[in-house]
Amino acid sequence: xxxxxxxxxxxxxxxxxxxxxxxxxxxxxxxxxxxxxxxxxxxxxxxxxxxxxxxxxxxxxxxxxxxxxxxxxxxxxxxxxxxxxxxxxxxxxxxxxxxxxxxxxxxxxxxxxxxxxxxxxxxxxxxxxxxxxxxxxxxxxxxxxxxxxxxxxxxxxxxxxxxxxxxxxxxxxxxxxxxxxxxxxxxxxxxxxxxxxxxxxxxxxxxxxxxxxxxxxxxxxxxxxxxxxxxxxxxxxxxxxxxxxxxxxxxxxxxxxxxxxxxxxxxxxxxxxxxxxxxxxxxxxxxxxxxxxxxxxxxxxxxxxxxxxxxxxxxxxxxxxxxxxxxxxxxxxxxxxxxxxxxxxxxxxxxxxxxxxxxxxxxxxxxxx
Amino acid sequence: xxxxxxxxxxxxxxxxxxxxxxxxxxxxxxxxxxxxxxxxxxxxxxxxxxxxxxxxxxxxxxxxxxxxxxxxxxxxxxxxxxxxxxxxxxxxxxxxxxxxxxxxxxxxxxxxxxxxxxxxxxxxxxxxxxxxxxxxxxxxxxxxxxxxxxxxxxxxxxxxxxxxxxxxxxxxxxxxxxxxxxxxxxxxxxxxxxxxx
Numbered sequence: 001x002x003x004x005x006x007x008x009x010x011x012x013x014x015x016x017x018x019x020x021x022x023x024x025x026x027x028x029x030x031x032x033x034x035x036x037x038x039x040x041x042x043x044x045x046x047x048x049x050x051x052x053x054x055x056x057x058x059x060x061x062x063x064x065x066x067x068x069x070x071x072x073x074x075x076x077x078x079x080x081x082x083x084x085x086x087x088x089x090x091x092x093x094x095x096x097x098x099x100x101x102x103x104x105x106x107x108x109x110x111x112x113x114x115x116x117x118x119x120x121x122x123x124x125x126x127x128x129x130x131x132x133x134x135x136x137x138x139x140x141x142x143x144x145x146x147x148x149x150x151x152x153x154x155x156x157x158x159x160x161x162x163x164x165x166x167x168x169x170x171x172x173x174x175x176x177x178x179x180x181x182x183x184x185x186x187x188x189x190x191x192x193x194x195x196x197x198x199x200x201x202x203x204x205x206x207x208x209x210x211x212x213x214x215x216x217x218x219x220x221x222x223x224x225x226x227x228x229x230x231x232x233x234x235x236x237x238x239x240x241x242x243x244x245x246x247x248x249x250x251x252x253x254x255x256x257x258x259x260x261x262x263x264x265x266x267x268x269x270x271x272x273x274x275x276x277x278x279x280x281x282x283x284x285x286x287x288x289x290x291x292x293x294x295x296x297x298x299x300x301x302x303x304x305x306x307x308x309x310x311x312x313x314x315x316x317x318x319x320x321x322x323x324x325x326x327x328x329x330x331x332x333x334x335x336x337x338x339x340x341x342x343x344x345x346x347x348x349x350x351x352x353x354x355x356x357x358x359x360x361x362x363x364x365x366x367x368x369x
Numbered sequence: 370x371x372x373x374x375x376x377x378x379x380x381x382x383x384x385x386x387x388x389x390x391x392x393x394x395x396x397x398x399x400x401x402x403x404x405x406x407x408x409x410x411x412x413x414x415x416x417x418x419x420x421x422x423x424x425x426x427x428x429x430x431x432x433x434x435x436x437x438x439x440x441x442x443x444x445x446x447x448x449x450x451x452x453x454x455x456x457x458x459x460x461x462x463x464x465x466x467x468x469x470x471x472x473x474x475x476x477x478x479x480x481x482x483x484x485x486x487x488x489x490x491x492x493x494x495x496x497x498x499x500x501x502x503x504x505x506x507x508x509x510x511x512x513x514x515x516x517x518x519x520x521x522x523x524x525x526x527x528x529x530x531x532x533x534x535x536x537x538x539x540x541x542x543x544x545x546x547x548x549x550x551x552x553x554x555x556x557x558x559x560x561x562x563x564x565x566x
Contacts, residue, residue: 006440009439009440009441010441010443010444013435013436013439013441013444013448014444014447014448017431017435017448017451017452018451021451021452021455024455024459025455025458025459028458028459028462028463029462032459032462032463032466033462033465033466089469089470089473090469090470090473091473092472092473092477093409093412093473093474093477094477115465117465
């Protein structure tokens with residue numbers, strides 16, 4: 001057969017096969033996968049109508065109800081839990097790794113995995129109604145260290161945010177080279193609640209991290225970004241117990257927010273802040289912390305370096321944060337601990353704290369996985 | 370030529386002597402990723418058995434009634450892939466519609482195997498080896514069962530191994546590949562019993 005007609009037959013055959021399959025898929029999509037409109041009943045008071053066949057998480061998001069989620073609906077963070085009070089069938093295997101036995105009795109489900117096929121009623125914490133989407137302008141980007149940047153966002157619409165010191169927001173990363181769809185990443189606010197009109201973040205560069213690369217290489221002052229929040233129950237408990245803060249790297253952010261909030265409220269509880277870093281070049285905002293030591297009557301900042309360089313001439317605490325911690329706490333009596341950092345650091349620090357007599361229900365933390 | 374081979378010989382050969390996973394090392398990525406628990410392996414295995422059998426039927430028909438008559442055999446890769454992808458999507462939609470239980474146990478694994486090379490491999494082997502329609506069906510079914518046997522065996526071993534101490538550098542995929550290699554050696558003990566190529 002001559003090459004040209006054969007080529008045409010090939011193109012024709014492929015087109016025919018794919019067209020037939022595409023038509024079948026379109027028909028299937030409009031019939032089999034068409035679930036019509038479904039109603040979501042929230043906390044027995046609010047009702048919204050959404051298009052069926054899509055995950056609960058994104059349907060709620062479209063209705064401006066934001067369930068915390070760090071992975072953007074891929075089922076890999078296990079945060080977007082909601083309680084379902086109507087019958088929607090058994091757990092999916094993709095949910096099970098995140099659901100404890102106790103949560104099963106309350107029918108807590110992972111909202112990103114639940115496809116809406118019929119009307120559903122759910123219970124969510126009342127405070128999630130406070131979660132809003134904020135359009136902001138990047139007011140400033142400052143290098144805190146070689147791999148941590150301070151980003152200040154000025155809120156435009158709405159212009160004010162109310163939150164508790166220590167809470168976090170989700171930063172929306174638009175499509176760019178590293179991601180083909182927009183994703184959300186959680187960052188703790190370093191600003192204190194009295195700064196209603198802005199949000200300060202501390203972003204540490206993670207090689208090839210979708211959000212951190214975006215912030216480090218693409219974000220400029222004056223850019224518009226979208227965040228939503230506030231989320232989280234990492235905030236200071238109202239007791240008179242001694243406070244131990246432990247943080248590493250950008251885990252400093254919520255601690256800073258809590259400390260400045262304490263300062264503004266004249267809170268004079270005894271507080272120790274252990275900040276773990278490798279070398280002097282990893283320390284930041286040291287002057288601010290020293291100033292806080294002067295202004296807050298019972299506060300002490302204890303930076304600890306694990307690998308100080310000889311030329312840096314470090315005179316402070318040396319060793320892993322856990323070793324330094326172990327040296328400083330003698331009794332765990334009437335003490336609360338607030339931790340923010342990598343999962344490895346948190347686990348190690350929790351072990352040291354419980355060894356020194358601080359019960360686990362007095363240890364509060366944000367793990368940055 | 371394959372006319373001489375009985376369907377049951379192909380069926381058992383596909384499970385044991387020519388196990389697609391352990392002798393051809395196809396379908397590795399889902400094998401490594403989903404072999405942590407026996408129960409999920411069973412779900413994935415069931416989905417693979419079903420899709421392999423059904424797509425070998427569809428692809429056999431497409432090959433012998435569309436590609437061969439028009440002399441378009443060179444297009445088999447793309448046609449097979451498109452048919453597999455569309456079929457898997459369709460089955461997922463249907464399962465999701467009709468049964469939550471079936472969707473929970475089998476349906477959610479379907480997207481995982483759209484791009485499973487073992488599925489494409491079975492379709493390609495069956496046309497390369499010139500199997501008849503009937504033999505292809507049993508080759509697809511046998512390969513699916515063989516893949517499932519291999520992943521369930523691996524999941525069983527990994528569950529047992531959860532408590533053993535694996536050298537640090539070998540945890541995860543490393544030790545799994547080594548075990549797969551040893552399993553492949555064991556399956557080689559079956560070879561020579563039946564020849565199907």
